[in-house]
Amino acid sequence: MTWWKRHSDQLEDEIQTHIDIETQENIEAGMSPEEARHAALRKFGNVLVAKDKSRDIWGWVWLERLWQDVRYALRGFRKSPGFTAVALLSLMLGIGASIALFSVVYGVLIAPYPYAKPNEIWAPAVLGPNDPVRFWHQYPLSEMVEIEKLPAFADVMATIPKSVVLTGGTNPEGFYGVYLTGGAFNFIGVKPLIGRTIQPFDIHPGGEPDAVVVLTYQFWQRFFSGDVHAIGKKITLNDVPYTVIGVMPPRFGWWTNEAFWLPLPMNLADDTPVNVIMRLRPGITKEVAEQQLNQLNVRLAAEHPQQFPKGQLRTVLLNYMDITSASGEMSSSLHLLFAAVGLLLLIACVNVANLQLARTTTRAREIAMRLAIGAGRGRLVRQLLTESVMLSVLGGVLGVLFAVAATRIIVLLIPPDYVPNESRITVNGYVLLFSLTVSMLTGILFGLAPALRSSRPDLVETLKDGGNGATGSGRAQAMRSWLVVAEISLSVLLLAGASLAIRSFAQLMHTDPGFQPERVLRMGITLPPKQYTTFEQRNLFDQNLLEIIMSIPGVQAAAIGNGGMPYSGWESSYSLEGRKPLSDDQKLVVSLVSSKYSQTMGIPLKRGREFTEAEIENVAHVALINESAARLWPAGVDPIGRHLQLDVLEKPLKPPVLMPSGNNSDLVIVGVIGDTKNGGLADATRPAVYLPYTMIAPPDRQIAVRTAGQPLAILNVVREKVRELDKDTALGRPVTLDEVLGEEAQQPRFNMALFSGFAVLGLTLAAIGIYSVISYNVTQRVHEIGVRMALGAKRSDILRLVLLMVARVAGLGLVIGLCGSILLERIVRFQIFAKTSFDFVSLAAVVLALSAVALLAGWMPAFRAGNLDPVTALRHET
Amino acid sequence: MTTRASDDQLELLQGTLDLLILQTLAFGHAHGHAIAKSIERRSEEVLQVGHGSLYPALQRLMKHGLIAAEDGISENNRKARFYRLTVKGRKKLFHETSRWQRFSDAIARILTPPVQEGE
Numbered sequence: 001m002t003w004w005k006r007h008s009d010q011l012e013d014e015i016q017t018h019i020d021i022e023t024q025e026n027i028e029a030g031m032s033p034e035e036a037r038h039a040a041l042r043k044f045g046n047v048l049v050a051k052d053k054s055r056d057i058w059g060w061v062w063l064e065r066l067w068q069d070v071r072y073a074l075r076g077f078r079k080s081p082g083f084t085a086v087a088l089l090s091l092m093l094g095i096g097a098s099i100a101l102f103s104v105v106y107g108v109l110i111a112p113y114p115y116a117k118p119n120e121i122w123a124p125a126v127l128g129p130n131d132p133v134r135f136w137h138q139y140p141l142s143e144m145v146e147i148e149k150l151p152a153f154a155d156v157m158a159t160i161p162k163s164v165v166l167t168g169g170t171n172p173e174g175f176y177g178v179y180l181t182g183g184a185f186n187f188i189g190v191k192p193l194i195g196r197t198i199q200p201f202d203i204h205p206g207g208e209p210d211a212v213v214v215l216t217y218q219f220w221q222r223f224f225s226g227d228v229h230a231i232g233k234k235i236t237l238n239d240v241p242y243t244v245i246g247v248m249p250p251r252f253g254w255w256t257n258e259a260f261w262l263p264l265p266m267n268l269a270d271d272t273p274v275n276v277i278m279r280l281r282p283g284i285t286k287e288v289a290e291q292q293l294n295q296l297n298v299r300l301a302a303e304h305p306q307q308f309p310k311g312q313l314r315t316v317l318l319n320y321m322d323i324t325s326a327s328g329e330m331s332s333s334l335h336l337l338f339a340a341v342g343l344l345l346l347i348a349c350v351n352v353a354n355l356q357l358a359r360t361t362t363r364a365r366e367i368a369m370r371l372a373i374g375a376g377r378g379r380l381v382r383q384l385l386t387e388s389v390m391l392s393v394l395g396g397v398l399g400v401l402f403a404v405a406a407t408r409i410i411v412l413l414i415p416p417d418y419v420p421n422e423s424r425i426t427v428n429g430y431v432l433l434f435s436l437t438v439s440m441l442t443g444i445l446f447g448l449a450p451a452l453r454s455s456r457p458d459l460v461e462t463l464k465d466g467g468n469g470a471t472g473s474g475r476a477q478a479m480r481s482w483l484v485v486a487e488i489s490l491s492v493l494l495l496a497g498a499s500l501a502i503r504s505f506a507q508l509m510h511t512d513p514g515f516q517p518e519r520v521l522r523m524g525i526t527l528p529p530k531q532y533t534t535f536e537q538r539n540l541f542d543q544n545l546l547e548i549i550m551s552i553p554g555v556q557a558a559a560i561g562n563g564g565m566p567y568s569g570w571e572s573s574y575s576l577e578g579r580k581p582l583s584d585d586q587k588l589v590v591s592l593v594s595s596k597y598s599q600t601m602g603i604p605l606k607r608g609r610e611f612t613e614a615e616i617e618n619v620a621h622v623a624l625i626n627e628s629a630a631r632l633w634p635a636g637v638d639p640i641g642r643h644l645q646l647d648v649l650e651k652p653l654k655p656p657v658l659m660p661s662g663n664n665s666d667l668v669i670v671g672v673i674g675d676t677k678n679g680g681l682a683d684a685t686r687p688a689v690y691l692p693y694t695m696i697a698p699p700d701r702q703i704a705v706r707t708a709g710q711p712l713a714i715l716n717v718v719r720e721k722v723r724e725l726d727k728d729t730a731l732g733r734p735v736t737l738d739e740v741l742g743e744e745a746q747q748p749r750f751n752m753a754l755f756s757g758f759a760v761l762g763l764t765l766a767a768i769g770i771y772s773v774i775s776y777n778v779t780q781r782v783h784e785i786g787v788r789m790a791l792g793a794k795r796s797d798i799l800r801l802v803l804l805m806v807a808r809v810a811g812l813g814l815v816i817g818l819c820g821s822i823l824l825e826r827i828v829r830f831q832i833f834a835k836t837s838f839d840f841v842s843l844a845a846v847v848l849a850l851s852a853v854a855l856l857a858g859w860m861p862a863f864r865a866g867n868l869d870p871v872t873a874l875r876h877e878t
Numbered sequence: 879m880t881t882r883a884s885d886d887q888l889e890l891l892q893g894t895l896d897l898l899i900l901q902t903l904a905f906g907h908a909h910g911h912a913i914a915k916s917i918e919r920r921s922e923e924v925l926q927v928g929h930g931s932l933y934p935a936l937q938r939l940m941k942h943g944l945i946a947a948e949d950g951i952s953e954n955n956r957k958a959r960f961y962r963l964t965v966k967g968r969k970k971l972f973h974e975t976s977r978w979q980r981f982s983d984a985i986a987r988i989l990t991p992p993v994q995e996g997e
Contacts (some may be wrong), residue, residue, distance in 0.1 A: 014910055014959045015933060017952070021911040022929070024954065043929055050930035057937040 011054055019044055065379075069386035076387065083359055084391070087352045090768045091395025093761050094348020095439050096402030099427065101341045102434055103407045104414075105334055107425035112321070114251050114422055116189025121320035122286070123277050126297055128309030136318065138273030141266060143300055144181075147276060150296060152289035154281040157184040158274040159255055160264065163700055165526050165730045168236040169223070171719065174526035174700070174730035177237065178255045179264035185214075187279065188254060193217065195231040195246030198263050207266030213242040214261045217250040237262070239531075239728075253422045273307075277320060290315050333751055340494055340758055345438065347487045347765045349445055351772055352395075354480055356388060356447065358776035388447025389440065396439025403427055406757075413753050415746030480773050485813040487769040491762035492817020492850060493824060498759035499842035500825070501752040508748050514676030514685070515566055516602030517737035521711035522565050522704045523718075524732030531728065535658040538697040541726070543617070546594060548721045549705060554714055557706045559600040561693035564591030565704050566601065566676055566737060569688070572648035576632060588629060589678055589686050590648055592693035598624075598673050600706045606630075608640040608671030616692045619660065623667040627675045629687035639669050644689065657698040667691065681744045704737075711736050763853050766813075770857040774806055778861045785865055786873025795866040802865050806858030814850055818843065895935050897978065900963065900971040903945060907962035909952055910936065936961060944970050 019040045026036035044050070055064075077084040115121070124147075126137040139147065141158070148156045157180065164177035185197035192214065203209045213235065215224075224230035224244075234241040242262070254261070264274070280289050294315035301308035360367065370380060404427050411425050525545070532538045542560050549558045563569025569591040574581070595611045598604070606627060615622050623644060633639045649665040667689070675685040693701070707714055715734055722729050778785070785798055895917075902908060902916045913936075914929045939945045944967035950960040963971065 010959065011933065011937075013957075015930075017909070017956055017958050018911045018914070018929065021952065021954070021956065021958075045928040045930035047930065050933045053931075053934035054937040057934055057941055 007058075008051075008055065011051060015044070015047060015050065019047075065382075066386065069383045070390060072383065073387040073390050077391075080359065083355055086768055086771065087355050087391055088395050088398060090348045090351040090355075090765060091392055091439070092398035092402050093765060094345040095392075095396050095399030096406060097758065097761055098341045098345045098438060099399060099403035099431055099434065100406035100410060101334075101338055103403065103427050103431045104410055104425050105338050106428070106431060107423045109331065109334060112423045114190055114249075117279075119319060119321050120279055121277050122280065122289070122317040123275075123320055124293060125316045125318050126308060127314045127316060129311040129314075136275065139276050139300075140271040140273055141264075142268040142271070144274060144276050145268065146296055146300070147278065147293065150289075150292045152281060152284045152292045153278045155183065155187050155279040156276060157181045157187040157278075158264065158276050159184065160272065160274040161255055163526055164237050164259075164262075165728070166235060166237055167239065167728050167730075171723070172728050172730040174524060174732045175259040176256055177259050178261045180254075180261050181264050181266070182209075185261075187277075190248065190252050192246040193249045194228055195244070197246050197248075198261060202263045203266055207268065209263035209265050211240055211242045212245045212263060213237065214246040214248060215244060216248060216253065216257055216259060216261075218258045219260055220247045251422055251424060257422075286317050290317050293317070333754065336497075337754060337758060340490070340497075340762075343490050344758070344762060344765060347490065347762070347769065350483045350487065351765060351768045352388070352391065353445070353447075354483070354769065354772040354776060356391075357480075358772060358779060360384065385444065385447045389443035392439045392443030392447075396436065399439065400427065400432070403431075410754070413750050415743070415750055480776070481809055484766075484769045484773045484809050485816065487762075487766045488810055488813025488850065488854070489817035489820055491759065491766040492814055492846060493821050494755065494759040494762040495846045495849060496817070496821035496825070496843070498752070498755040499846055501748065501755040503839075503842055505745065505748040505752040508681050508745055511677065511681045513566060513681060513741060514603060514674055515737075517566070517741050519709070519711050520600065520602075520704055520706050520737040521715065521734055522702055522737060522740070523734040524700055524702050525560075525722070526730040526732065527699045527726075531726075532699065535660055535697045538658065538699070539694045541729075542693075542701060545722065545725055546703070548725065549703065549718060550596075552714060552717050552721065554708050555705055556708055557596045557600040559594045559597040559704045560701055561591065561593040561597065562696070562698060562701055563589070564593055564597070564601070564676075564678065564688070564690065565702050566740065567678060567680060569678070570648055572646045574647065574689075575645040577643050578645065581632070588646065589688040590646060591688060591690050592696055593624075593690045594693050597690065597704075600704050601676075602706070603676055604674040606672045606674055607638070608669070610671055611692055616694055619692060619694045621664065621667050621695075622670045622692065624671045624673055624690040625669055626673055626678075626685065626688045626690075628685050629689055630672045632687060639672065642669050643667065644669060646689065646691075649695070657696060659696050681741065682748075763849065766850075767853045767857040770806060770809065770854055771860065773809070774802060774858050775861040775864075777805060778802060778865045782865075782868065782873050785868055786870045789868065789870035790874065798868070799862050799866045802862035803855075803858055806854055806862070810851065810854035810858075814847060817850075818846070821846075895931070896939060897971075897974050899932075899935060899939060899961075900944065900967055900974070903961055903963045903967070904971060907950075907960045909950070909958040909960050911952075911958075913961065939967070943967075 019037075022040035022043060023033070023036045026039050027033055031039060041047075112118075124137045124139075139158075144156065144158050147153065160179050161176040162179060164175050166173045166175055180198060182198065182200035182203040185199070191197075195214075197214055198212065202212055215230070220226060220230060223235070224233070230244050230247065233244050235244065236242070237260075248261075278289075280286065294313060297308065297313050297315050301313055367380065371377070407425060407427055414425070525542075527538060527541060532541060546558060546560045549555060559565075569589045571587040572590050573586075574588045593611075595613055595616050598610060607630075608624075610624065611620075611622060614620075625639060625644075630639050633642065644667045645665045646667065647665065649659075649667075673690070676688075677683065677685060678688055679686050703718075705711065705714065705718070712734070719731060722731055785793075785801075788798065788801075898917045898920075899913060902913050902920075908916065910932060911929075914932050917932075936945070936947075940947060940961075943964055945961045946964050947959050947961050950958060952958040
């Protein structure tokens, strides 16, 4: 800077000399000294401009100027702290909210996976002529081999999770091991953390795989404490020792993030369906691939009609990202909120533009003065732009801080099963780039309009009038008011969304599940399939186990079985008294239960009786139904003693599920129990039938234990008893039914928290909007208010004047917002708030909240207007 | 106002001003006021320079290394900044002059009424 200072002084001297010489010459030519100096100055022109331009030549000037502008801007901010604080708050909230939500959207929807080209992975769906729903179609291995032969596909792989028991440690433990075809890891394209992944050569040409296993990061940490020497060690899975060949990085969770991956035996005779995905050959379009696959499907459907929908088949390839990246509900909430947040950001910009405009108007005299003394228009615009960009960058920095906090909170709130387990939601580089762009654009966007406007005022008018005549044109004024109306409408929308979310959450919390979840512990129990190979062996073991558990002190009741604890179960077509129901789609939920099931779950018996111990033991063909199922019979018909046939009992299920041969599907109904929310709290009760659990014997069953005291307290005793009975039997993770119900509420709670948060944000921004526009109006009408007061208007009259302005804007926004919400509710309700609709109370709450905020925001400028001293107001020159 | 040129005066193109300065300095060193006077005189005051606009031009030429400046004493005993051509400046002047010559020859040919042939 010293070089520059010297240079600058030199230039000044030089110009001075120039003028002096010219003056001297003029005097010599006969002018008076005063006249001579005047003529010299006139001849030279604008000294400041000459100096300015000379300095420009040296290029640094922009930096110097920037620094000057920055200092000037900072001084300006300090001088009007109210304006600065409100503008920064607005920007911080707008930018922060959009960064936070973008982080979530990026982590969950845009880049949820670490896989190679995840958006080029396709999953097949097969549809019948009238199927609107797209299910991922599963194929047995023999058919997958056929798909591999199709020329359209470059790579095909299959995944199937199976329950696997880990033994050899202190407690046997059940896992879902994920079986993969040999090329699967290469298909996914993620490198292992240590060791190697499963390769095609791990599966012999005969289809028999080597006993090798790749561990998840979590499993490795848990069982090997992250020791690199884990490679080559052995773990016992289903009684077979497997060699550990690799460990995957923490952010890899193909179908599991707590267990392990195993090579899938390529036994083509095994018709267990597997989950097939594929990548297309380069240059092949999705349509061509669909066509080829459809031809194959038609052929396969002719061979195995029961595996395909009836009628003409259509084949569709589903993008793996679309079907897995976030469950439907989460995805639609996120999209909706992302749109809302974009609008919030826009609102924040509009607010700041309004504030800036109000401020430049009050600065009109300063600006006119600077123009008059020769400031270039471009220079002035640049300075005003610098101010707004600085404001927005400061706002951006605050926004990032706010976003980091908000993202943490959102991550805490996100229910774990609703986003892919590989999603990493953080404020990352892309997000920062996004936010930087957003804040810069914001600055330019909201800085440009006021800057351009203020750089072309009528100089003379403004200087003469002292600023108070410079009311914006009627159109600009109306525009600003409309923007605020839009802001208010949007916050009404968000508020309405929040009220719906709160209501649907509250409704869910008050839903009677139909059973009593308190003090009930549920855990899975897995028998090693190699040891319990027959139907009778399994039933005997489980019967013994149940007896032992019931004898534990503190246990009130216990039940064992599959399904109905409280959800899931098989679905089966059925016949009543040998007659099929009218529609093929009608199914019954089938649960397998023991005799104390309804006591354990706390479900009331409505009619008839429960199963007897003898019926369970002898696998009697008896059934309990719920009330919904009882209504399948015509009104007035008592279903007790009637007959029911279940298709699921007709043909034997596949191993490892065991059923006695020669099963018959006919059941006699012995009792009716109360309805439970067997499809989830938010869904309607489905008709259900309960059978003695001994009728079908899978290796996995579930135990429910109702205790007198704290349910987890008996856990250790249960573990001990199980180990005494058979040390290789694995107990799954224990959960209480309260926890199970709690999981149901997670998504609604997330929606509620998110919508409420954004509604509060929207309200705050709308309040700032109302405040900025009303104060702008008041500032511009100070002169008018002074006249009114001078003519005898009282303070209350002025207050009323201003508050009326607020009421007009807020009222209009409210009406539009409400109409919009009702419209939007029609559109959105099927997606997010399936079971709720607006009622008087929630709408009234929205109206109240908004009115209160509008009044609060309008009060300050109104108060200021009311307290104006008429004399000052008339002389108003600020 | 300097920007308000009267009708019979031409506003100088930036390049022309630069060339005129170089041309002025070809006869020896001079300070700002002298350069301004000289340009005024030699263009017979048709091309009248707003004296202020001379200085940005001088700075520009200095930045490109075509002229150099040093402190000195003017004819009437004043401290002044004197400018002179550098070697690079002299080359530039030669180059530009010949280019200018070619250009003005071309213009002259265009503006001269063509000789009617075949009459």
